[in-house]
Structures are given as structure tokens and as C-alpha cells.
Amino acid sequence: MKIVCQLIQLALFSFIVNVGSAVAMPAETYFKPVETMTAQISPDGKFVASVAQGDESQKLVIWNSVDGSKRTLIDLKALTPRDASIRFIRWIGPRYIVAQFMELKKGVKNLLDTKPAYRLLVLDVLGSKSLPPKVFEVKTSGWLVHALPDEPGYFLYAKSGIYSKVYKIDVSKLNLLNQKASKLVRKDGGQFTAQNEVASVKGFAARWFFDLSGQPESALYFDEGKLHLSRIADGNSSTPIKSWTKEELEEKPSAGEKHGVLIPVSISPEDGAYFCLDTTAEKDRTVYQCNFSTGEESVVYRSDSYDIVDLIIDESTGALIGVKVVRDGKLEYQYIDESIQVNDGMTSLLETTVGASIDNTVKLYFSETHDQPGRYFIRKQGQKSDQLVASKFPHLDGRLESRQFHDWIQVEGIDIPYVLNMPKGNGPYPLIVMPHGGPLGIFDHQYFDYYTQFFVANKYAVLRVNYRGSSGYSAELEEAGIQQWGNLMLEDIYQATKVVGARKDIASSQICAAGVSYGGYAALMMAIKHQQLFRCAVSIAGVTDVNLYLNSPYTSEAQTKWLQENVGDTVKNYDLLKDISPVYLAQELSRPVFIIHGEKDEVVDIEHMHRMHMMLSKFNKDYEWKVYPDMAHGPADSEHHVAVFSSIIEFIEKNMK
Numbered sequence: 044m045k046i047v048c049q050l051i052q053l054a055l056f057s058f059i060v061n062v063g064s065a066v067a068m069p070a071e072t073y074f075k076p077v078e079t080m081t082a083q084i085s086p087d088g089k090f091v092a093s094v095a096q097g098d099e100s101q102k103l104v105i106w107n108s109v110d111g112s113k114r115t116l117i118d119l120k121a122l123t124p125r126d127a128s129i130r131f132i133r134w135i136g137p138r139y140i141v142a143q144f145m146e147l148k149k150g151v152k153n154l155l156d157t158k159p160a161y162r163l164l165v166l167d168v169l170g171s172k173s174l175p176p177k178v179f180e181v182k183t184s185g186w187l188v189h190a191l192p193d194e195p196g197y198f199l200y201a202k203s204g205i206y207s208k209v210y211k212i213d214v215s216k217l218n219l220l221n222q223k224a225s226k227l228v229r230k231d232g233g234q235f236t237a238q239n240e241v242a243s244v245k246g247f248a249a250r251w252f253f254d255l256s257g258q259p260e261s262a263l264y265f266d267e268g269k270l271h272l273s274r275i276a277d278g279n280s281s282t283p284i285k286s287w288t289k290e291e292l293e294e295k296p297s298a299g300e301k302h303g304v305l306i307p308v309s310i311s312p313e314d315g316a317y318f319c320l321d322t323t324a325e326k327d328r329t330v331y332q333c334n335f336s337t338g339e340e341s342v343v344y345r346s347d348s349y350d351i352v353d354l355i356i357d358e359s360t361g362a363l364i365g366v367k368v369v370r371d372g373k374l375e376y377q378y379i380d381e382s383i384q385v386n387d388g389m390t391s392l393l394e395t396t397v398g399a400s401i402d403n404t405v406k407l408y409f410s411e412t413h414d415q416p417g418r419y420f421i422r423k424q425g426q427k428s429d430q431l432v433a434s435k436f437p438h439l440d441g442r443l444e445s446r447q448f449h450d451w452i453q454v455e456g457i458d459i460p461y462v463l464n465m466p467k468g469n470g471p472y473p474l475i476v477m478p479h480g481g482p483l484g485i486f487d488h489q490y491f492d493y494y495t496q497f498f499v500a501n502k503y504a505v506l507r508v509n510y511r512g513s514s515g516y517s518a519e520l521e522e523a524g525i526q527q528w529g530n531l532m533l534e535d536i537y538q539a540t541k542v543v544g545a546r547k548d549i550a551s552s553q554i555c556a557a558g559v560s561y562g563g564y565a566a567l568m569m570a571i572k573h574q575q576l577f578r579c580a581v582s583i584a585g586v587t588d589v590n591l592y593l594n595s596p597y598t599s600e601a602q603t604k605w606l607q608e609n610v611g612d613t614v615k616n617y618d619l620l621k622d623i624s625p626v627y628l629a630q631e632l633s634r635p636v637f638i639i640h641g642e643k644d645e646v647v648d649i650e651h652m653h654r655m656h657m658m659l660s661k662f663n664k665d666y667e668w669k670v671y672p673d674m675a676h677g678p679a680d681s682e683h684h685v686a687v688f689s690s691i692i693e694f695i696e697k698n699m700k
Contacts, residue, residue, distance in 0.1 A: 067501050068497070068501055070497070070685045070686075070688040070689040070692065071685050071689070072438070073439070073500065074684035074685050075438055075681055076096045077096050077375070077436065078095055078434065078435060078436065079093050079095055079433040079434060079435050080093075080095070080096060080129070080374070080375070081093065081094050081131075081376045082397070082407060082409075082432060082433055083134060083397070083407070084134075084397075084400065084406075084407040084421075085137050085168075085400075086134055086136060086192060086195070086400060086401045087137040087400055088108060088399075088402075088404065088405030088423075089108055089109060089137065090105050090106065090137075091105070091106040091108065091421065091432050091433075092104070092132050092140045092168075093106065093419070093433045094129045100119040100120035101127070102119070103115070103116045103117045103132065103140070103142050103166070104433075105168055106432050106433070108405065108421050108423075112172075116140070116166050116168065117164070117176070119144060122144075123146055125146040126146070127144050127145060127146045128144060128145055128374060129142055129144045129145075130143050130144060130145050130161070130374065131353075133187065134190060135165065135190055135196060135197070135198050135214060136194075136195025136197075137195060138167060138168060138169050138195065138196065139165050139166065139196065140165070140168055141163065141165050141166075141198065142163075142164050142166065143161060143162070143164075144161070144164070145161055146160045146162070161184075161186070162180065163180065163181040163186075163187060164179065164180055164220065165178070165179040165181070165217060166178050177219065178219065178220040179214060179217035180217065180218065180219070180220045180221075180222075181200065181212070181217060181231055182230055182231055183230065185202040185203070186200070187199070187201075188200065188201045188253065189251075189253045189257045190257075190358065191211075191256075192255075192256075192359075192401070193257070194257075196214050196215060197211055197214070198211075199212070199241065199251075199257060201248060202235070203247050203248045203249075204247065205245075205246075205247070206243055206245055206246075207246060207247060207248030207264060208240050208242065208243040209243070210235055210236075210241065211241050212231075213232070213234065216233075216234055217232050217234075218230070218232060241278055242262070242275055242278045242279070243279060244262045244264045244266075244275075244280045245280070246266030246267075246271065247264055247266070248262055248263065248264040249264060249270075250307065250308060252307070252310040252317070253310070254310075255358070255359070255360075255361060259275040260274070260275060261273060261274045261275055261310070262275060262280055268289060269286050269287060269288055269289070270292060270306070271285075271286045272285045272286070284335050284336065287304060287306075291304055292306075293323075294323065295601065295604070301518070302321045302324070302329070303323025303324065304321070305320070305322075305331050305333050305340065306319055306320060306321075306322045307319050308320055308354055309354045310361060311332055311361065311363075312360060312362055313332065315334050315335075315336050316333065316334045317333050317334075318330055318331070318332060318333075318356075319332070319340075320351065328345060328346045328350065328484055328485075328514065329346075329351075329514075330342070330343050330344040330345075330351065330354065331343065344379055345514050345515050346366060346368055347487070351367070352367050352368065352369055352374070353366070354367070355367060355376065355378070355397075357396075357398070358398075359399065364378060364395055364397055365377055365378040365395070365397070378393065378395040378397065378409050378411075379395060380393040380394070392410070392411075392412050393417075393490050394408060395409050396408045403424075404423065405421060405423050405424070406421070406422045407420070407421060407422075407432070411490050411491050412490065412491065413464060413491060413492070413496075414464075414496060415441070415443065415491065416434065416435045416436040416440070417434070417435045418431060418433065418434040418435070418440070419431075419434075420432060442500070443496050444466075444467055445465060445467060446464070446467055447463065448462070449461070449489060450463070452538055452539055452542050454511075454535050455531060455534070457519065457520060458520070459508065459509065459510060459520075459535045459538070460508075460516055460520075461506060461507060461543070462487055462489055462506075462507045462509075463505070463506050463543055464492075464495050464504065464505045465499060465505070465548065466500075466502055466503075466504070470504070470547075470549065470550070471548050471549055471550040472503060472504040472548060472549060472550060473553035473554070473555070473695075473699050474503070474504045474505075474543065474549050474553065474554045474555070475503050475505050475506070475554075475557055475695070476505075476506045476540050476555070476556045476557070476566075477494065477495065477498075477556075477558055477562065478507075478556070478558045478562040478565040478566065479507065479513070479558070479561070480558065480560035480561045480562045480563075481512070481513075481560070481561055482510070482513075482528070482565075483512040483514075483521070483524050483525075483609055484521065485513060485514060486509050486513040486514050486515035486516065487508075487509055487513075488515070494688075495507065497688060501692060504543075506540060508535055508540075510524070510531075510532045511523035511527055511532055511535055512524015512525070512527065512532055524609075525609050526610070526611060528561075528589065528610045528611065528623065529620075529623025530623070532565070533568050536565055536569065537569065537573050537576070540554065540569075540573075540577075552578075553578060554577050554578060555578055555579040555580065555581070555695050557581035557582075557583075557691065558581075558582065558583065558585070559583040559585070559676075559677045560583075560584050560586070560646065560676065560677065561585075562583075562585070563583050563584055563586070564582065564585045564587070564625065566581055566582050566585065567582050567585060567625040567636060567638075568623075570632060571625060571628045571629075571632050574633050574634050578634060578698055578699060579635045579637070579694070579695060579698040580636045580637070581636070581637045581639070581694065582636065582638045582655075583678075584639070584640055584644055584646070584647050584676050584677045585638065585647065585651065586624075586647050587638075587651040587654055587655040588624045588625075588627075589610070589621075589623055590613045590620045590621060592647060593606050593607070593613045593620070594613055595647075595648060597648070625655060626651075626654045626655050629655065629658035629659050629662055629664060632659070634665070635667075635694075635698045636659070636665075637666065637667045637668070637669075637690075638652050638655055638666065638669075639668070639671070639687060639691075640652035640668075640669075641672075641673070641675050641676065641677070642670060642671065642672045642673075643674060643675045644674070644677075645675065649670070652668065652670070667694060669687075671683060671687070
């Protein structure tokens with residue numbers, strides 16, 4: 044009998060360890076700031092410049108491909124007392140690197156709401172390693188439009204006004220940083236003159252387009268109340284391509300139309316084509332290729348969830364290789380995979396060449412898998428092994444070994460894709476179902492996901508369902524989500540959970556739902572509607588009252604109209620929307636829930652949390668709640684990530700056993 048008891052105790056102990064009672068990777072270890080934002084290789088292949096996120100500010104770092112050494116060229120903290128970030132970097136020949144950074148004024152809420160001050164610096168990378176680099180500054184308002192690869196030390200710079208112009212600038216004639224102008228020292232070396240002018244248009248230029256050598260090709264500009272796209276000939280606009288009135292630019296797409304007005308933001312390698320964004324979209328998440336002469340258009344890229352603010356173009360080919368997005372008020376880079384490579388273990392590999400030397404013997408590429416954050420490598424012709432240059436999260440490199448599976452189920456005639464990540468091993472593992480936010484026009488991808496890999500590192504399987512309304516797959520899937528906020532979207536999540544929960548490597552009696560925004564709403568609804576399947580739920584910044592959300596004071600008139608069409612009308616559908624709101628279903632709840640919210644949330648007001656807290660308390664339900672005074676719509680910095688996810692792990696472990 045004693046031996047039997049000991050065996051039972053041993054089995055119980057093994058089970059508890061297996062489901063993750065001991066935190067394998069604490070939040071303090073996992074959540075740290077992104078270290079490398081972006082990187083670019085010099086034209087001669089000798090250097091790689093990268094934007095690194097330091098403890099308190101960003102830095103421009105140079106990596107030497109010959110000896111592997113690194114040095115900091117400039118630290119924004121030393122340049123300005125304001126909050127500042129580097130918007131882009133670009134090589135001007137093999138010697139100079141340009142960095143444009145943006146200063147945020149005090150009290151600015153986020154990156155998009157400010158009237159920022161831009162500064163353009165040019166740094167000499169060939170100076171002495173023991174001395175600070177020589178730094179030049181362009182003080183004239185404008186922006187760099189072309190790096191002139193065939194003319195090292197020169198670049199094209201644009202100024203906009205009643206007459207907009209492009210000038211050819213010689214780096215060696217610019218003034219040094221903080222050099223005071225005088226009678227003998229002219230602003231920017233006196234280079235903004237007719238002598239250096241290479242192109243001009245009558246009107247305020249928003250974009251200039253060039254061929255690969257730097258010859259002006261066309262311009263996008265405002266004049267006489269219209270937006271014009273015209274070809275450039277002999278430095279001046281000549282042949283009109285397309286024009287839009289103010290009314291056309293502001294007009295929302297009618298029912299059945301896939302997008303509004305498409306405006307060019309970069310020239311495409313295809314003859315006569317441009318890469319375009321939808322100006323009428325609430326958030327730019329799709330890049331189109333348009334030929335305004337033929338009327339042809341196609342989708343070339345869709346961001347998983349974040350607002351696209353600019354494109355990343357291969358300067359040697361003109362191809363689209365990525366996009367710049369705003370995530371939690373910060374600029375991030377998303378690269379486009381050249382080809383999806385999936386091995387037997389269902390590991391999706393994203394590998395994209397992001398730059399190369401002029402002779403193409405040295406290449407810089409970006410690589411990422413579902414369990415390895417993005418890294419930059421140098422690949423030299425004739426060398427067997429690649430050189431690691433920089434990593435987004437170096438503290439996680441090689442530490443997140445896991446498995447990934449992609450599959451589909453069919454619900455109400457629609458194919459519903461899902462992604463399942465889990466630790467390596469036989470399991471069975473407890474399951475966290477993590478619906479994405481949005482919910483419409485967003486999707487969960489197969490590459491590295493920050494939150495997913497945190498849970499997997501702590502011995503949980505994670506299911507992400509691309510329920511109807513999700514983008515990234517088909518128009519049918521996305522359009523099927525209209526008016527299904529609390530109905531078939533939730534059914535898709537539930538049905539996928541049932542299928543995955545039946546796997547032998549999943550502990551079917553230990554399933555919890557967790558999510559942010561709509562994901563938080565869906566998590567609460569899973570715990571309310573399917574209590575036989577879900578043990579608990581965690582809602583971060585989740586909607587609890589759908590009518591309240593649709594009447595948010597933070598939404599614009601256009602957003603309100605969109606919500607009415609895609610979610611519901613609070614006048615016509617008040618009772619239906621009330622019936623799918625967790626706050627009015629709290630009495631039905633019999634599973635523990637954890638609600639988390641930030642007081643500064645202007646997407647889902649904290650009133651949602653207070654109402655849910657009141658109802659859960661009224662009906663004496665098993666719940667926990669936390670308010671973060673300095674947090675907005677979910678955690679954005681390391682401090683909030685550590686606090687929020689430490690408490691989530693503690694809650695889930697307590698309620699899974």
C-alpha cells in the first residue's frame with residue numbers, strides 16, 4: 044500500500060510539473076525591449092548600419108564585416124532631451140550614412156497625433172574609431188528622396204511649397220552639426236539654389252518618384268484644389284497620369300467595393316505601375332500595385348494587424364521587401380517573405396534579402412521562424428557560413444524551441460484556418476486559446492509571435508484561430524465576418540478549440556482563453572458560453588458592453604459608420620448587441636476570469652472593466668481584476684509586459700490545476 048501511495052504521489056508530481064506549475068521562463072526574463080529595429084548594408088559590403096534600442100534611447104550602430112567589431116555612431120539621448128526615434132537610415136555611398144530622426148513634443152499621446160520635428164544627419168563612418176564621427180546636418184525643411192547610388196557622396200533632397208523642388212546635395216559641402224551660420228558659413232553650404240535643382244512642379248509635392256539611377260520619373264502633388272500624378276520630363280511635370288478631387292479623396296467606398304481611392308506611395312519595378320495605399324481606410328493594412336494607365340490593380344501585401352505608414356523598397360531593384368508599421372505607438376519593420384518554406388516539423392521560415400553590395404558578392408538578409416525572433420545575417424560569396432549581425436531579441440536567440448501546426452476546419456460552409464504552437468515533447472500540454480484583436484481585417488501569421496512564444500516557453504500549447512473576418516487568406520473569409528461579432532466568429536473559435544482539444548498531446552480538461560481587445564471579449568464569451576470546455580478566461584482591454592463600445596467618444600464619424608455597417612447599429616440592434624455583451628451575461632458565468640485594463644485606454648474605455656467588475660461582484664463570481672494607471676490599450680513597454688504577464692501566468696496556473 045505504501046508503494047502504491049508513493050507511485051500515486053510521484054505520478055501526481057510529474058503531472059503538476061508537466062502542466063507548467065513552475066515558470067520555465069519568467070516574464071522578467073522574457074519581456075525586454077526590441078534591440079535591433081532595422082539594418083542596412085553599405086554599397087561596398089564592408090559595413091552594416093543598424094538602429095538599436097538602448098535602455099533609454101535609440102542608437103545608430105555600425106558593424107564591421109571585416110573584423111566583426113561594433114561601435115555606436117550616435118546616441119539620440121546625447122542629441123536631444125526630447126523623446127526621439129530614428130525614422131529611417133540610408134547609405135550615401137560607402138562612406139556616409141544618413142539618419143533622419145523625429146523628436147516628439149512633450150505631452151504627445153502617440154506617434155500619429157503629433158506635429159513632429161524632423162532632423163536629417165549625415166555621418167562619416169570612415170573616421171577614427173577612437174574619436175566621435177564627423178556629423179553633418181541638413182537644416183532646410185524637407186526630406187531625402189534618393190541616395191544616388193552611382194554618385195557616392197551625393198543625394199537628392201526635396202522641398203515642398205507653392206513650387207516644389209528637388210535638389211542635388213553634396214555631403215562634403217554641408218555644415219557640421221551645431222555649426223553656427225555666419226557671413227562665411229552659409230546654411231547647408233548654400234546648396235539650395237537653381238544651380239543644384241534637378242526637378243520641380245507647380246504645387247505642393249507629397250511624393251517624388253525616381254528610376255533606379257535617380258532620374259525623376261513622376262510626382263504626386265496638390266495644385267488648384269486637386270491631387271495630381273504627373274510624369275516628369277526635363278525636370279518638370281509634363282504628362283498628367285491621374286487626378287483626384289478633394290471630394291473623391293474623402294469619399295468612402297460604397298457597399299460591395301473592396302477599397303476606396305488608391306494613392307501611389309512608391310514606384311513599382313513593373314512598367315507604369317505604382318505601389319499604393321487606400322487613403323480612405325481607417326488603417327492602411329494593405330499594399331496594392333496599380334497601373335493608372337491600364338486600370339489594373341492587385342494586392343501585393345497585407346499587414347497582420349498594424350497600420351502601415353511607409354514601404355521598404357529594395358533600392359537596387361525597386362521591389363517591395365517590407366513595410367513600416369506603427370505598433371503601440373512605435374515604429375516597427377515587417378519584412379515580406381520571398382517564399383514560405385515549411386519543413387517536416389511545420390516550421391515556417393521567413394527569409395528576405397534586405398540589401399546587397401553593388402557587386403552583389405555580399406548580401407544582408409533577415410531571417411525569422413515561429414520560435415526564433417528576427418535576425419540579420421551577412422552572406423558572403425565563397426564563404427560556407429553566414430555571419431550574425433544583429434537580432435531583434437538577442438536574449439531569446441535559441442531559447443524558444445517549439446512545434447507549430449497549421450490546419451483548417453469548416454464551420455457553416457467556411458474554411459477556418461488556425462495555428463497551433465506547443466512545446467517539444469509528448470505532452471499532454473494545457474491549452475491557451477488566444478483570439479486576435481481587431482477583429483475584422485486582422486489575422487494571426489505563422490511567424491514569430493511575441494505572446495505565443497512566451498506561453499509556449501512556459502509549457503503551454505497556444506491556439507490562434509483565424510476566425511471569419513480575418514484577413515490574409517481570402518476575401519470570402521474576411522467578408523464572412525461582417526455582423527458576426529458575437530455570433531459565428533465565436534463559433535469558429537469554439538469549434539477549432541474542440542478539434543484541437545481532442546488531440547492526444549493536449550490536456551483537454553485544461554483549456555483557458557486569453558486575449559487583448561476583441562480577443563479579451565472573445566475570451567470572456569468562451570468562458571460564459573462554453574463552460575464545459577474552458578476552465579478560465581483572461582481579458583486584457585476587452586470589450587464587455589458592445590453598445591458602449593459602438594458609442595465610444597474616441598471614434599471618428601467615419602469609424603462610427605464603419606462599426607455600424609460591420610458590427611451593428613446601437614439604435615436598430617440595441618437588444619441584439621446587449622445579448623452578446625459579457626457584462627449582461629455575468630450571472631451565467633461559473634468559471635474564474637481575470638480582467639485587466641489600462642486607465643489611458645482610448646480604444647476600449649476603462650468603463651468596460653468597471654461595468655464588468657460591478658456585475659461580477661454583484662453576482663459573487665470568482666474573478667480577479669487589475670488596473671494599470673499608465674497603460675493604454677494593452678501593455679506597450681517592458682514594465683507593463685512583465686507586470687501583466689506575470690499576473691496572467693499566476694492566474695492561469697492557479698485555475699488550470
